[in-house]
Amino acid sequence: MPTPLHLLEDATEFHARHIGPDAADEAAMCAAIGVASRAALIDKVVPASIRRGQGMDLPAACTEQQALAELKGIAAKNKVFKSFIGQGYYGTHTPGVILRNILENPAWYTAYTPYQAEISQGRMEALVNFQTMVCDLTGMDIANGSMLDEATSAAEAVTLAKRSVKSKSNRLIVAGDVHPQTIEVIRTRCAPIGLTVDVGMAPELMNQGDYFAVVCQYPSTTGLIHDLKAFADQAHAKDAAFIVCADLLALTLLVEPGAFGADIVVGNTQRFGMPMGCGGPHAAYLACKDAFKRSMPGRLVGVSKDAQGHPAYRLALQTREQHIRREKATSNICTAQVLPAVVASMYAVYHGPQGLKRIAERVASYTAILSAGLQKLGLKVVTPHAFDTILVETGARTEAVLAAAVQAGANLRKVSAQHVGIALDETTTRADVEALWSWLAPAGAALPKVSDYAQGVESLIPAHLRRSSAFMTHPVFNTHHSETEMLRYIRSLSDKDLALDRAMIPLGSCTMKLNATSEMIPITWPEFAHIHPFAPQDQLTGYTELNELLTGWLCQATGYAGISLQPNAGSQGEYAGLLAIKAWHESRGEAHRNICLIPESAHGTNPASAQMVGMSVVVTKCDKEGNIDLADLKAQCEKHAANLAAIMITYPSTYGVFDTHVKEICAVVKAHGGRVYVDGANMNALVGVAAPGQFGGDVSHLNLHKTFCIPHGGGGPGVGPVCVVEDLVPFLPAHRTAGLGKETNIGAVSAAPLGNAAVLPISWMYIRMMGADGLTKATETAILSANYIAARLSEHYDIHFSGGIAGVKGGGVAHECILDLRPLKDSSGVSAEDVAKRLIDYGFHAPTLSFPVAGTLMVEPTESESRYELDRFIDAMVAIRQEIEMVEAGEWSREDNPLVNAPHTALVCGANEWTHAYGREVAAFPVPSLRRAKYWAPVGRVDNVYGDRNLFCSCVPMSAFADEQE
């Protein structure tokens, strides 16, 4: 028999790996919902008025191997040059044990933000190590658990200062030798809120007039180490805050900013083991003095205690703070940079204080030798005091020097027509220093050798600015220095956490879908990883092509005309999008338009972002079906017609509802002069089915870390592209430091032109492998799975905001469904939080708790979960409902039942003493499958109130574990 030709086709299509349910599962799921097919379900739940007219024009799907080969070809167009540019980005050696066991390990990269404290103790310990490391190195009282990048962190420090100081001035002073990208982002962020920025920090300037804060760089962007004490004193005399942007490696050798009066210290941790990655992702940091702590932006991990009194970590103070404080929130930061922060903290754990100092001394010594050699060659070095960076006067030879370096495969920094900057780092070798001399030497000069300086050279660090204080003395930084110990420490932490590599994480609004291994592989390719963001454009051709392809594909998916990938989280995309709307109004002479309508269902970042661009938030109502209240919207539009700037809606809404009036809503707002912002966090319910750019949106952000497969990393990195219709394209973010953008473009919103560039290959791979049909099927399956859960659980729980669609059991939802537990609170005393914690005993990460409605759980299964896993979750929820019935029936008391006591630790279940009304087996193994595979929560229920009352955000002293040593 002849071989059929179809056997020559590739055997496995990627979409069949990405999408959990197969055809048989799909049929069974449709039957449970009561619909004939997936297509029939989509026809019922997605309003016909918004369906796409035509498909997405994308390349046909391909296999993992083909996509990797194609991307390798694009990557190869980047030129991996040795970088001496500095300016905030440096070469670093990622220790192999950290590269493989954290950066490339799904136990770390597929975890979610640690809102459920009990299943996140491992990553929170790593973040507490990060906070302790930052506090110690900067000499500050408190540090948070990562910021998006150095430039935005500096901008956040400015607004933190504005909120905290006595000075009533609106004027900010920024030293001229702060990194230029930081100055650019500070300017972008200050303008819309009426803060003026004066660049230049001469003592005379600081004596003239009032100001609320001063920002300076230590060491400066050109490498100079300033003695900043007098400036700090001068700022304090004006009741202003003194903000220092500092390099952590330098701080191992330099007097810490806390010692000379800094109020806030910010910076990047990239050189602690994260590759440059064309600008990101990296964790920035923000540390401040104690008096500012309650106004700090970002995520802060604190130490509290669990139900048994043992130390336990939790997110402190700011937990979900935008959701509570909305437009009064301290910042809009939601997704941050947790994975890079974990890498940086582990780099510090592995090297320890002595190792870090050794690395820094080596860099400083090479810098001193480089400087001495250049002077011997007759060149003028204009940075007498330096750590790793020097500025050299190259005069008329500047271009020739830069060209000689490029010829040899290296980049120097052109600081002016007469000056070249050279930055060294951990990867610098003797050969590098000698090569640098050869590129800078005047023709015919005799070249020095590093061995000429065998006797040592004078340090460029002034004696009085040498650090004398100890840092990182906690045992965690002084124990795990062998690779065996390090490997086990990393493993012991990841074992404490529940990530996607163990179970589904059905978090509504967060889209925890598969992060395929083939999508992850390219991010550590040297052609993507070892690229400086400010390298010459002709070396970034691969990144340029990646950017063009990805933005083109995302335009297809969204129906928009232009996209910028610069924002490095959804919140930053919101900020950039609103700024574009504001700039558009200004361009038409309508700068007064400043009202932003936001429905009460909105995610907290929406009002927080609106406030940051200087808009006033007006909240509009929703009806009992979860739709925007059209009458109220019309009334608000009329009332604010003269000043209406925009509306921010989420579609499908955060209630998981496809509002059938969305087109009308958009039209009403536009008729009153406003623009429509559609929060694209729920794009997983739309790709291939409906496009916001077609049904009325003017601007959206996407969350590539939700819909387009970038892993959540335990709370970042993310990418939040901002997408706009044609007439707003001229207002997308520029990056003037990198020479990008025209007059009309808004300023940079991230430190690097392409933001978190190094994770973009993940989304590229996903779209390339799925193709238009695969993506559409993914969307439809995500909706199918949510409706399957709603249908099956509707017999046991109230499904909130559903019931509008006839013939769909469960009432019909979008890609997520809300379980209303409030009635059960009344009948049994069991809260939504108790159910969330009890799910841990069943081996699950809880759904989104009390957002967008208090007392509910919002379940989003995504297309990637198999029917087996969906059923396992449904079975757990049904079993939990039966447990609640036991309480309702009085079999178990309201005070002592497996729900209020959850989660149960091994320590509790294994103790000799057992006083509960239910058995140990009910506590630990409520369903039989747990007997074979059991996840044990490492701590019991964490006490939130105690944690905020007794705020403690550093490594736990060993004495707290004294009972373990009995």
Ligand SMILES: *Cc1c(COP(=O)(O)O)cnc(C)c1O
């Ligand atoms: C996740 C989310 C955001 C914020 O995105 P980040 O990337 O976390 O900043 C905004 N809106 C909605 C509806 C979201 O779900």
